[in-house]
Amino acid sequence: MNCESVTKLIPLYFYGELPPDEEDSLEQHLDTCAACAHQAESQRALSAALDRREMQPSAALLAECRHDLMRAVYRQASVPRRAGFSPRGTLVPHWGLSAWLPSLGPWRMPLGASALLALGFITARLTAPGAAGPFSLASLTPENVISSVRSVQPAHDDSRPGEVQIVLDETRRRVISGQLNDTNIQRLVLAAAHDENNPGVRWESVDLLKGHSDSSPVRELLLNRVAEDPNPGVRLKALDGLKAYTGDPEVRKVLAQVLLHDDYPGVRIAAVDALTAHAGDDMVGILQGVVQKEDNTYVRRRCVKALQDMNASVGTF
Amino acid sequence: MAQDAPGAVGARLSPKLDEASLIRAVQRGDQDAFEQLVRAYDQSVLRLAVNLLRSQEDARDVFQEAFLRVFRSIDSFRFDCSFHTWLYRIVTNICLDYLRKRKVRKEEPAVVDTPEGPLDRMNDFQEEAPHADPERNLWNVQIGQRIEGALGGLTPRERMVFELRHYQGLRLRNIGEILGTSEEAAKNCLFRATQKMRAELGDFQ
Numbered sequence: 113m114n115c116e117s118v119t120k121l122i123p124l125y126f127y128g129e130l131p132p133d134e135e136d137s138l139e140q141h142l143d144t145c146a147a148c149a150h151q152a153e154s155q156r157a158l159s160a161a162l163d164r165r166e167m168q169p170s171a172a173l174l175a176e177c178r179h180d181l182m183r184a185v186y187r188q189a190s191v192p193r194r195a196g197f198s199p200r201g202t203l204v205p206h207w208g209l210s211a212w213l214p215s216l217g218p219w220r221m222p223l224g225a226s227a228l229l230a231l232g233f234i235t236a237r238l239t240a241p242g243a244a245g246p247f248s249l250a251s252l253t254p255e256n257v258i259s260s261v262r263s264v265q266p267a268h269d270d271s272r273p274g275e276v277q278i279v280l281d282e283t284r285r286r287v288i289s290g291q292l293n294d295t296n297i298q299r300l301v302l303a304a305a306h307d308e309n310n311p312g313v314r315w316e317s318v319d320l321l322k323g324h325s326d327s328s329p330v331r332e333l334l335l336n337r338v339a340e341d342p343n344p345g346v347r348l349k350a351l352d353g354l355k356a357y358t359g360d361p362e363v364r365k366v367l368a369q370v371l372l373h374d375d376y377p378g379v380r381i382a383a384v385d386a387l388t389a390h391a392g393d394d395m396v397g398i399l400q401g402v403v404q405k406e407d408n409t410y411v412r413r414r415c416v417k418a419l420q421d422m423n424a425s426v427g428t429f
Numbered sequence: 430m431a432q433d434a435p436g437a438v439g440a441r442l443s444p445k446l447d448e449a450s451l452i453r454a455v456q457r458g459d460q461d462a463f464e465q466l467v468r469a470y471d472q473s474v475l476r477l478a479v480n481l482l483r484s485q486e487d488a489r490d491v492f493q494e495a496f497l498r499v500f501r502s503i504d505s506f507r508f509d510c511s512f513h514t515w516l517y518r519i520v521t522n523i524c525l526d527y528l529r530k531r532k533v534r535k536e537e538p539a540v541v542d543t544p545e546g547p548l549d550r551m552n553d554f555q556e557e558a559p560h561a562d563p564e565r566n567l568w569n570v571q572i573g574q575r576i577e578g579a580l581g582g583l584t585p586r587e588r589m590v591f592e593l594r595h596y597q598g599l600r601l602r603n604i605g606e607i608l609g610t611s612e613e614a615a616k617n618c619l620f621r622a623t624q625k626m627r628a629e630l631g632d633f634q
Contacts, residue, residue: 123623124616127594129601158627159595165576166596169475173485177475177492181467184497 113137118148126155172344172378179312179345259283292324302333311343318346322353331357335366344376351382358386361394368398377408384411388418396424452512455503463503467496470513473597474520481524481592482531483577491527495520510606517607521589528585579629583622590618591626 118141124130125138142149259280267275290297298321305317318337324330330353337350351370357363364387371383384402387395399415403426406412419426448469454462474495478488498519506515580588589608593599594615599607605615 120620123620124601127601127619129616154627155623158623158630161572161630162576162595162626165573167476167479169472169479169488173479173489174472174475177489178467178471180489181493181496184493185500 113141115141115145115148118142118145119151122148122152122155125152126159170344170378172348172376175311175343176315176345179315182312183316292320298324298327298329302329305333305337311341311346314341314343314346315349318349318353322349325353325356331363335363338370338379339366344374344379347374347376347379348382351379351386355386355389358390364390364394368395371402371411372398377411380406380408380411381414384414388414391418391422393422393424396422400424400426448512449508452503452506452508456506463500466512467499470516471496474516477520477592477597478524480596481588482527487527491520491523494523498523514603514606517593518609521593521607525585525589528588575630579626582625582629587618587622587625590615591622594619 118138121130121134121138125135130138142152259282262279262281264276264278267277269275288297288300292298292301301317301320304313305321307313307317314337318334321330321333325334334350334353338347338354341347341350347370351367354363354367358367367383367387371380371387374380374383388399391399396419399419402415403412403419406415416426448466451462451466455466471492475488475492478491479485482488482491495516499516506512580591583591586608590601590604593604593607594601601615601619602612605612608615
């Protein structure tokens, strides 16, 4: 084995792609050739440097991707499409629930059903006979009933030994459609944006509502979600909807708190971008505080830049 | 010294589940099975797209397009290769298209120059370690731009082979199968990629 062939084999050796006999020959060569040994060390150092560049996508990004996929699949599945795909009921409502309740295993369906039930009370009120509003209610069909098993136990009737009693929770699925500027529809979406069991529904609701932030209830909802929602994807969406109002003192107050306390760097980045777009003297103290404690390089730099633009000192004394 | 790259791809199926049965269930229209199949692979698919494209938006698009193609064409899967290979053919084809378009468009790089020095925009979107490591942040800022430049000098195919071998931990034979080429061609591709990077970056000691 000569230096030329070793040079070509070093990457394969490093990645464990050489047959054992070639690996032995190469190692023997490296023991006696300083130049090739240096090349092997260089390969190892390059690899270590590249390892440090590797990124793990955030849980929020993965959740958003799953959510987007679910929506796209919904659109496809709602149109009769494939002969092989004629499932029990429609594809997506079940997918949607299970997609957002990943760690609950067999309990996810009852929980999902209870979330739907909670919304059901609202829709029942909104769609009661005589309720006004230009939205429509799709007709119910037997497939629109979701069942989940609440409990299974022996029947109490001693005269029928061996009989079991199965308690089912059933939830009816309804489809309501209408314009988002319709008060009843908007109330329903506002309620869905608080559905604590389903971040996917909250994300989708906030995504819809953020284009209507001129409405006061919607703006209040967005402020609440950006400050309180446990899911960073939802908080980011809500923040996106507030960008047009960064001059509003109430919005700035909430965003400042988000910048100081949110534990997700992506949200703090969005907050600092929004706040520094209209930086004023009222922000100096907050920005100085962020510079002192912030770990994220981008956020810190944006704050420093904003302070310098305002001719304010970067540190506190 | 010889080693496998960290983070080798592995489907995260429950041991109780047989993948072939799961795929057949999907082909029969079982949506639970489809969901399980997606979840077995979606993290590694997203990781590949994020690392390869260094763009959240592009990675998100690749993720959706890949699994939608799986959803549409699972009926045509005939078990003549592993599902992993079939899925990765789809994913790598989409990613290669993105890389080729990017070569033509000369898109904005992930690492950008700012008045305060180079900044990797993607650093802000990855999972944060429980305890931030200032040394790592500094390293990212100083070295990231050089590495991105070196990787940007690879052809899309070299980039893909390198990504699959180094970060996804796939064997070259499997990479060849995914990319529709031979193991030998994948070896040559990996060699060219590492040579180019070492020439560009010099020694990291």
